Amino acid sequence: MLDVKFIKDNKDLVKERLAIKNFKDLNLVDEIIELDNQRKKLQTESDTTQSKLNIASKEIGQLMAKKENEKAEEKKLEVASLKSSLQPIAENLSATENKLNEIILRLPNLPSAQVPAGKTPDDNITVREGGSKPQLPANAVPHWDLAKKYNLIDFELGNKITGSGFPFYVNKGAKLQRALIQYFLDYNSAAGYTEYQPPLMVNEATAFGTGQLPDKEGQMYYVNEDKFYLIPTAEVPVTNIYRDEILKENDLPIKMTAYTPCFRREAGSYGKDVRGLNRLHQFDKVEIVQLVHPEKSYEVLEEMVNHIEKLLQSLQLPYRILKLCGGDMGFTSALTYDFEVYSAAQQKWLEVSSVSNFESFQSNRMKIRFKDANNKMQLVHTLNGSSLALPRIVACLLENHQTENNIQLPEALHKYFGNDRIA
RNA sequence: GGAGAGGUGCCUGAGUGGCCGAAAGGGCCGGUUUGCUAAACCGUUAUACGAGCUUAAACUUGUAUCGAGGGUUCGAAUCCCUCCCUCUCCGCCA
Structure with a gap:
């Protein structure tokens, strides 16, 4: 706030x-x-x-x-x-x-000075693009068909067991998930992020801290019996770790990473872009979170963008980085970069990461402070980003790297997946 | 789920109606001593929101805060009620 x-x-x-x-x-x-x-x-x-x-x-x-x-x-x-x-x-x-x-509490965070004006995603600015779009084979198909062909994901089974938006990953599909999670976490740890495995349900105070409450309760699954919310992202439990804490200046920056499933009701978004892995109620994501000195937060934001960009490059996927316009930004953010990856068989861009600086908007709610050199209390700045959201990455890996009769995985994944291809 | 105990400052822990924003010890920070380290000694050690002063900071001062919220009382850390949480034992269970 x-x-x-x-x-x-x-x-x-x-x-x-x-x-x-x-x-x-x-x-x-x-x-x-x-x-x-x-x-x-x-x-x-x-x-x-x-x-x-x-x-x-x-x-x-x-x-x-x-x-x-x-x-x-x-x-x-x-x-x-x-x-x-x-x-x-x-x-x-x-x-x-x-x-x-x-x-x-009804006022959203102020956009930083560099946020472009605009109302819709069309007004976002493409900062840069990387990678190149693949030449697909003549028999190329979207990922949901590939998932079936190679027996990787069972959407119908998910429907039976839970409902739409809750797929089963099977065989190599399940293993690919595990490989990606492991790879992403290792990559983040190597960059100095401390790994956490947080609870997947949070109480009201925690959901309030990062800005999910009030107003967005409709987007979260809620366990009435115990008054717990299923987390929509690891950002929620992880950023709240330091809620109501007074840090020392040299504790900063605090860098944290976590893998969690994420649960989103996605109320009102049926019908469009929900095919296959494009939009799910439960999906896996590795998140990075930083608590930093206010003077450093924009520098750190760029650092996080670079960090994620390199990760995407290692997956050999065509991507673009967007700076979101005022109208497309989230309630709590001061500046957001979105990463989109090109889904070659669907021929569209899919958002796989969103990196934001919240400045003191969240920390003011959570009262995460530190004493500066003059012994004065200051609010830390909080930032986070996905590194990365799995389903759309999987979709793009399958689609973009498909050949006539197998899927070639990027080298970075070989040792995690135990093979260089899915056949 | 049943029974019991308990939640006090950075930590341990005392405090059962006014002298308690809170003993004592530890830690931290500052100082003295010291060739250095250690020890010893002295001192300091919360946050929020007001008011005053000030360019500002510092400072002075008021209010609130002893898990949370209510209540009793002239007065509550202390008594009562509700809720939350932790621990122990039993039960159940990965």
């Missing part, structure tokens, strides 16, 4: 930036400032009254110790009247705080 002080000091800038994100209720900004002023006034009133009350209570104690009961009773009357005058102030104060809090 945004910082109220920052909003007050930069009212016009805030409105300008929110507009880039296509945020409509700009009057909320004025409302926040108004509510905060009110809050301060009320707190001053409440504090002074409370202070008087505290003093009087102490005096009562002293009087009673001296057995001056009559005087004590008099004081009690005084206290009673103070209390009744405090009550409306206190109620007003907490109502104001609640209102303020509720409104501020």
Whole structure:
């Protein structure tokens, strides 16, 4: 969430930036400032009254110790009247705080200065492309057909056991999953990321911390009995590891990686782009997360982009990196790069990674702070990125590397997969 | 799931109605001593939000915070209620 002080000091800038994100209720900004002023006034009133009350209570104690009961009773009357005058102030104060809090949670993160204006994915900017599109054999088919041909993935079985969007991986298909996960984790560890295996269900406070709650509960599976949410991404449990912690400056950067299945209800997205592995309710992903010094976060963002780019290059897939426009960015992000890989048989680009700098938007919710060189508290900046989401990578590996009668795997995978091809 | 115990500051741990933002020990940081290290001694050691002062910081000061939320009371870490969590034993179980 945004910082109220920052909003007050930069009212016009805030409105300008929110507009880039296509945020409509700009009057909320004025409302926040108004509510905060009110809050301060009320707190001053409440504090002074409370202070008087505290003093009087102490005096009562002293009087009673001296057995001056009559005087004590008099004081009690005084206290009673103070209390009744405090009550409306206190109620007003907490109502104001609640209102303020509720409104501020509705504001999305401000896009950074380099975010292009725009409303739809068409307005995203292609930063660069890499790899080259393959020459497919004449009998080339999309991955769902390849998955069947080589007995790698059983979608129908998934339907039977759970429902659509929950495929079974079988034989070499299952092994390929395992190989990819292992490869991605090793690659991240080698770059200094600490590996975690987090819980796959989280409580409400955790879901709140990274910005899934409030408002996005409809996108998550929920276990009513225990009030747990199934994680939509490892970002949620991993970033929350340091929730409510005060770090030392030289603890930073904190680099973490985790493999988890991800669960997404994808409500409202039926019908389009859901064929095969393109969009699932459960999928595997390896994630990287960093907590960094605020001055370093944009530098780190580029570093993460490069890190993921190299990984993609090693898979020998044609890719492009997009800088998302204001309208296509997520609620919590200040700057996002998407990685898309070209799915040769489907002839379309599939998003396989999204790398974002959240600046202090998440850390302010989670209160992840550090003491700087001057011993001042500062919020860390949080970043994360997928490295990578498996299903679409698998789809592209199958489609792009298919030959007449087998699938040639990129060299990086050979030792993990135990073979250089799927036949 | 059943029975019991418990949740206090960075850690251990005392505290059963006012003298408690909280003893003591440890740790950390700063200082003295020291050829260096160790030891010893002294001191400091929370966060949030207000107010004052200030260019700002520092500082002074108020309020709140002893798992969370309510309640009793002039006054709550301390009493009561609800919830959450941890531990032990039993049961069940990978």
